[in-house]
Amino acid sequence: MKKILSAIIICLCFNTIFSQTVYRHQVDGEVYVKFTKAALKDVSKEDPNNIPLAKLVLVNKILVKYGVTRAYKPFYQADDDAKLPYILKFEFSQIAKVDAFIYEIKNISGIEYAEKVNLNIADVTPNDPTFGVHLTQINAQNAWNVFNSTANGNSNITVAIVDNAVDRAHPDLAGNIYTNPLEIAGNLIDDDGNGYVDDVNGWDAADNDNNTIPTLIGMNHGTHCAGIAGANTNNGVGVASIGWNIKIIPVKCQTDAGNTTSIPAGYQGIIYAAKIKAKVISCSWGGVGTASSAEQSVIDYAWNRGCIVICAAGNDGGTPNETVLHYPAAYNNVYCVASVATNNVKSGFSCRGTWVDIAAPGESIMSTTPSSGYMSFSGTSMATPLVAGLAGLMLSKCPFMSQTDVLNCISANAVNIYTIAANSTYSTGLQLGAGRIEAFASMNCAATFLTYAPIANFFSLTQNICPNVSISFIDSSLYAPTNFTWTFQGGTPATSTSSNPSVFWASPGTYSVSLKAANANGNNTKVKLSYITVAGPIALPLSEGFQATQFIPVNWTAFNINNDANYYARVTGPTLGGFGTS
Secondary structure: OOOOOEEOOEOOOOOOOOOOOOOOOEEEEEEEEEEOOHHHHHHOOOOOOOOOHHHOHHHHHHHHHOOEEEEEOOOOOOOOOOOHHHEEEEEEOOHHHHHHHHHHHHOOOOEEEEEEEEOOEOOOEEOOOOOOHHHHHOOHHHHHHHHHHHHOOOOOOEEEEEEOOOOOOOOOOHHHEOOOOOOOOOOOOOOOOOOOOOOOOOEEOOOOEOOOOOOOOOOOHHHHHHHHHHOOOOOOOOOOOOOOOOEEEEEEOOOOOOOOOEOOOHHHHHHHHHHOOOOEEEEOOEEEOOOOHHHHHHHHHHHHOOOEEEEEOOOOOOOOOOOOOEEOOOEEOOEEEEEEOOOOOEOOOOOOOOOOOEEEEOOOEEEEEOOOEEEEEEOHHHHHHHHHHHHHHHHHHOOOOOHHHHHHHHHHOOEOOOOOHHHHHHOOOOOOOOOEOOHHHHHHHHHHHHHOOOEOOEEEOOOEEOOOOOEEEEEOOEOOOOEEEEEEOOOEOOEEOOOOOEEEOOOOEEEEEEEEEEEOOEEEEEEEEEEEEEOOOOOOOOOOOOOOHHHOOOOEEEEEOOOOOEEEEEEOOOOOOOOOEO
16 A cells, blocks of 8 residues: 555546536636634524624625625634635636636635635446446455345444535335434434434535435435445345445435535535544545645544545546546545446556555446436446445454554555456556455455554543543553553552543652553553652742742732732833833
């Protein structure tokens, strides 16, 4: 896995792309602008979906000059992130002046950067149906045997399909659609407090509601991808999926009345998937563009929350853009997927390059479409959910694998396709990634993690406390420990066998903490020296004031009031009385 985690997300089939007036691969009349937190304090209480332009005093003249019609925070839901809530997207009418707009606004104090918005599309082309060939090609049947040997076909692993729309009522998908156990349907309340109201079975990030169902004829791309990753398998209906019965989280990223093949809210969809704690996020969309700091921050947000983000390399094969970076596939912390045919030769439509991580079958893939339908599509969009479904299947076998564990298993066990003459020219720089996925070998790799002893680790949210204040310790050990032995130097309690104990220290000082994590395969100990600092009491005289004159700050003067203890005030400058205090 040469860059686990630099990939680019693009779409799927063949080479159609939307024509934009100014820049072909960027959205006309839209820019991202990153503000400092302080620069947005005046609009912190405003509706994040519609920021009043008049209240953006810092940049208001520029907004008027370029005909800005709307300002909003596209990533406001990532309220636990240090960057994303302070990115605004502006929609403006003077589209031909986008470069001038960016130049002017990014030079304003309080603006960190401004950049164009990349165009993300998802194109597919139906062709003759072929059922199941791709599953045989990747050795899925033997992979399922590894899965079912212990899991008995049950899985709670979630794979988010971030796409134009997903028909969650499809009879071959309905049984595998994720249900949010903390949300009560239809009560118009955000029961789980995640920022999304009634997101029982996914979310529409484009229309900001909970309806993920396609609304237009031709809005079938997301439903097709969902079936590849996680259609009901072994149910006697329709098609099988590599994921067997993983749980699909539908994430709709096109407006109800929008273009059927564009994905305007893809990055907002990734944020939702991360907040709902999807284990895998499948993104079969993107395009040629330029690297965006805002979009990279969204990818990092998902990765830092434990999500595996898998993206399509793109369908510009046979054009000058075949080896050009596509986004989001080429971002860090993305696993990028190219497409191969049934003979493992690179698909003619597939992009390639050193930023590709892996290849998977992507031609003539039969899968689900809206209104209980089935169709065969081709594209890197089809290869991507196949890899996402495999990652979900592996986590179903061994849920405590890390993101890197999963991706290393897939890459290290891929079939070498560079020995094929037609692919040999791509071997320099491994332009088709590590090779073609091999599901059986990947599953066997995943199974080995069940034999691992834990790697102990832990953390606390604070390491500096006052005496007799309890803090919680949180186990973050790898590989599923079942027994815990904590030792807290000088703490109360001094030891614990809980996974997440609470402890306090009565005396000031610096203290070490250790954890021995164990399971049936062995144990491991983590010691953090001088991890907790307990502050000593601040000794003061009986009355308020500074302890001694040597501690009096510069420019502070003593005053004696009614023969009481000395009080101090800081001299700030002359006044009518000869001096001033504050």
